[in-house]
Amino acid sequence: MNKLGKNLADIGYMDTLAAGDSPLHRLDPRAKLLTTFLFIVSVVSFNKYEVSALVPFCLYPVFLVAAGKLPAGYLVKKILLVSPFAVLVGVFNPALDRQILFQLGPLGISGGWVSFLSILARFALTVSAALALLSITGINSVCEALLRCGVPKPFVVQLLFLNRYIFALTGEAERMSRARSLRTFRPAAVSFRVFIQLIGNLLLRTMDRAERVYRAMLCRGFDGHIRVVRFSKIGRREIAFTLGWSVFFSVFRFVNIPLMLGQAVTGLLK
Amino acid sequence: MHMADALISPAVGGTMWVVSGGLIAYSAKKVREEADDRKIPLMGVLGAFIFAAQMINFTIPATGSSGHLGGGMILAILLGPYSAFLVMASVLTVQALFFADGGLLALGCNIFNLGFFTCFVAYPLIYKKIIGRGLDKKRLIIAATIAGVIGLELGAFGVALETVSSGISELPFKTFVLLMIPIHLAIGLVEGLVTSGVVSFVITARPEIVTAAGEKTPPGVGVKKTALGIAAAAVLAGAALSWFASAHPDGLEWAMLKTSGREELESSGRLHGLLASLQEKTAFLPDYGFRKAAPAGEVKSEPAAGEKAAWPAIDAGASVSGLVGGLLTLLLAALIGLGLKRRQTAA
Numbered sequence: 001m002n003k004l005g006k007n008l009a010d011i012g013y014m015d016t017l018a019a020g021d022s023p024l025h026r027l028d029p030r031a032k033l034l035t036t037f038l039f040i041v042s043v044v045s046f047n048k049y050e051v052s053a054l055v056p057f058c059l060y061p062v063f064l065v066a067a068g069k070l071p072a073g074y075l076v077k078k079i080l081l082v083s084p085f086a087v088l089v090g091v092f093n094p095a096l097d098r099q100i101l102f103q104l105g106p107l108g109i110s111g112g113w114v115s116f117l118s119i120l121a122r123f124a125l126t127v128s129a130a131l132a133l134l135s136i137t138g139i140n141s142v143c144e145a146l147l148r149c150g151v152p153k154p155f156v157v158q159l160l161f162l163n164r165y166i167f168a169l170t171g172e173a174e175r176m177s178r179a180r181s182l183r184t185f186r187p188a189a190v191s192f193r194v195f196i197q198l199i200g201n202l203l204l205r206t207m208d209r210a211e212r213v214y215r216a217m218l219c220r221g222f223d224g225h226i227r228v229v230r231f232s233k234i235g236r237r238e239i240a241f242t243l244g245w246s247v248f249f250s251v252f253r254f255v256n257i258p259l260m261l262g263q264a265v266t267g268l269l270k
Numbered sequence: 271m272h273m274a275d276a277l278i279s280p281a282v283g284g285t286m287w288v289v290s291g292g293l294i295a296y297s298a299k300k301v302r303e304e305a306d307d308r309k310i311p312l313m314g315v316l317g318a319f320i321f322a323a324q325m326i327n328f329t330i331p332a333t334g335s336s337g338h339l340g341g342g343m344i345l346a347i348l349l350g351p352y353s354a355f356l357v358m359a360s361v362l363t364v365q366a367l368f369f370a371d372g373g374l375l376a377l378g379c380n381i382f383n384l385g386f387f388t389c390f391v392a393y394p395l396i397y398k399k400i401i402g403r404g405l406d407k408k409r410l411i412i413a414a415t416i417a418g419v420i421g422l423e424l425g426a427f428g429v430a431l432e433t434v435s436s437g438i439s440e441l442p443f444k445t446f447v448l449l450m451i452p453i454h455l456a457i458g459l460v461e462g463l464v465t466s467g468v469v470s471f472v473i474t475a476r477p478e479i480v481t482a483a484g485e486k487t488p489p490g491v492g493v494k495k496t497a498l499g500i501a502a503a504a505v506l507a508g509a510a511l512s513w514f515a516s517a518h519p520d521g522l523e524w525a526m527l528k529t530s531g532r533e534e535l536e537s538s539g540r541l542h543g544l545l546a547s548l549q550e551k552t553a554f555l556p557d558y559g560f561r562k563a564a565p566a567g568e569v570k571s572e573p574a575a576g577e578k579a580a581w582p583a584i585d586a587g588a589s590v591s592g593l594v595g596g597l598l599t600l601l602l603a604a605l606i607g608l609g610l611k612r613r614q615t616a617a
């Protein structure tokens with residue numbers, strides 16, 4: 001399987017996860033969306049030197065992964081895959097901010113290293129929460145939630161279409177690039193000329209497909225409006241989920257639990 | 271180019287969400303006004319096309335590196351700015367959700383950087399101007415390349431501006447821009463060449479597709495006028511935001527300071543903490559270091575560098591206990607997770 005095929009399998013796997021069944025899967029997507037959003041906002045709202053207070057927040061993604069029966073290793077791999085950007089931008093911090101912030105024995109730790117660590121922690125938290133959210137919700141439910149939250153319908157319809165045809169077109173692209181690599185001596189390198197022809201042909205096929213899809217929709221009574229099925233509702237569980245986690249987030253945000261814990265432990269040791 | 275949540279502040283992320291959300295609503299309204307049924311499946315499938323095309327890499331001659339398609343300009347040429355913006359926004363949303371490529375809070379920034387500049391600035395103000403009425407290949411290549419470069423450069427500028435005003439990265443604005451501009455000059459050139467290559471391929475194979483798209487100028491207000499209006503709104507929002515960001519590095523903390531009388535507690539804590547209870551309180555609420563926006567900042571209850579002499583006792587202890595406590599909390603969270611998992615499998 002080439003890289004394209006792997007990407008495709010990846011999206012498919014996320015959908016498989018979302019099709020699972022757990023109390024978390026059954027929650028109204030709006031509650032999950034809102035809670036995750038609150039989570040991200042609380043995590044990124046810390047000052048840039050904060051590390052220890054960020055740690056308790058990992059409870060939320062850990063909870064989602066555990067209670068949603070998600071494969072933790074797979075999600076960690078995905079987080080590592082997308083980490084380069086955050087690492088690249090953050091890695092300058094240690095070089096630029098050399099002021100010693102605190103002393104650990106003989107080792108002086110500069111503000112840059114602390115803020116770099118903080119960026120990494122934020123990154124891991126926000127990305128894992130977002131990935132876990134999709135894995136327990138699924139793109140269709142996310143779209144439904146968006147629609148109910150007042151997102152314009154043409155945009156939501158666009159998202160649904162996109163999700164539906166990613167598979168068809170990525171499959172098409174995969175077949176084309178496999179056909180090319182089977183007929184060449186240098187399978188890995190696609191020259192610019194060939195690339196343009198590949199993409200151009202893919203585009204032509206895409207437009208033909210759009211025409212066919214449109215006709216098929218007309219045959220099935222399409223009148224210019226897409227109807228999205230809605231079946232969820234906000235109940236006691238949803239309110240408990242969102243409110244409960246909001247309380248947790250505000251406690252984590254304003255009380256540095258790890259520091260208290262650490263002080264208690266080091267105090268005992270003394 | 272996709273910004274991550276870890277590098278932006280809530281104020282920046284929120285502002286860009288509002289701006290991009292407004293743009294989406296506006297574009298959706300425009301698309302609805304066009305009332306072209308045929309466009310609905312076309313937009314959806316073209317979005318998937320961009321996705322699929324991005325997964326094919328090509329080798330850039332003489333460099334050994336590889337590039338891929340960004341796609342904004344092709345979409346704008348084929349669909350017009352409003353639909354293209356919606357498609358771009360949806361592609362970025364799916365990338366954020368499925369691949370965690372760009373964060374959820376940063377989504378507003380990403381849609382703005384990669385969608386707005388290409389669809390509402392580079393396309394109407396540069397591509398359209400150069401193409402004019404006639405559509406010959408040479409002009410197409412020039413137009414697509416220049417528009418591609420400018421669109422991407424503006425986007426890169428946006429990334430730098432948003433990152434620096436968030437204040438998480440230490441990179442100074444100038445350095446960041448100087449880093450981003452040459453990289454995106456190269457990427458933009460490649461993007462422009464791909465765009466013009468693909469469009470002229472389509473023109474050769476099926477001229478009617480591109481000419482039909484070119485003729486369809488959206489009804490109502492002209493593209494230029496609306497683009498200018500939106501640009502003005504963005505500049506205003508940006509100005510408001512940068513004021514907000516620079517005056518209060520952290521919106522939430524600022525709000526906290528305003529709503530709670532935390533300053534008092536801090537200042538009495540600074541009176542050498544004669545009362546043991548008060549000292550305990552400062553330890554329990556260690557993060558409330560609002561009293562200074564000093565660049566040295568404070569980690570946990572760590573006193574700022576200047577105060578070290580006055581507070582020799584706490585210094586080493588606080589950082590160690592922060593470390594110990596952090597590790598313990600991590601362990602606890604992992605245990606909770608394991609416990610939950612076991613219960614799940616047992617159930």
